[in-house]
Amino acid sequence: MADWVSLYGNNGINKWMLPYFGKSVYEDPEAYERISPILHITKAATPTFIFVGERDIEVPSSQSMEYWYALKEMGVPTKLVIYPDEGHSLRAQDHVADLIGRVVGWFNQYLGLAR
Numbered sequence: 001m002a003d004w005v006s007l008y009g010n011n012g013i014n015k016w017m018l019p020y021f022g023k024s025v026y027e028d029p030e031a032y033e034r035i036s037p038i039l040h041i042t043k044a045a046t047p048t049f050i051f052v053g054e055r056d057i058e059v060p061s062s063q064s065m066e067y068w069y070a071l072k073e074m075g076v077p078t079k080l081v082i083y084p085d086e087g088h089s090l091r092a093q094d095h096v097a098d099l100i101g102r103v104v105g106w107f108n109q110y111l112g113l114a115r
Contacts, residue, residue: 001059002067003039004032012057041070047077049106051099053086079106 001007008014008025018024025032033039048071052064061082068080081102083095090096107113 002037002063002070004036005029006066007059007063008032010060010062038066038070041067041074044071044074044076047106047110049079049081049103051081051083051090051102053088053090054082054084055086056088058088077110 004017005025008017021028021031023031037044048067050064050068052059052061054061064080064082068078071078079102081099083090083092083099086092086095090099104113
């Protein structure tokens, strides 16, 4: 999640947020803002690999795109991959294999791990 405020009205599972935050985003927006990564993006420095399913209703791809764009603006190494026709978890075997390859490559690049 990049922005808890916008996520509240843009996901298919927002009812769990009420017990977590204690109030809706409309009643207590500061609680949601306080932990929204997008509002702290100027502190980001860690290379970040982001992947998301195009049809994810739990954490919509727009959240990933917003975070990816902000990281790029801050000069943080980042990569975004949006898998077509996928939801919150990847199910297509070719997508899973692609993701594994990308994650291993990312770790090798930024952590110097050998294959």
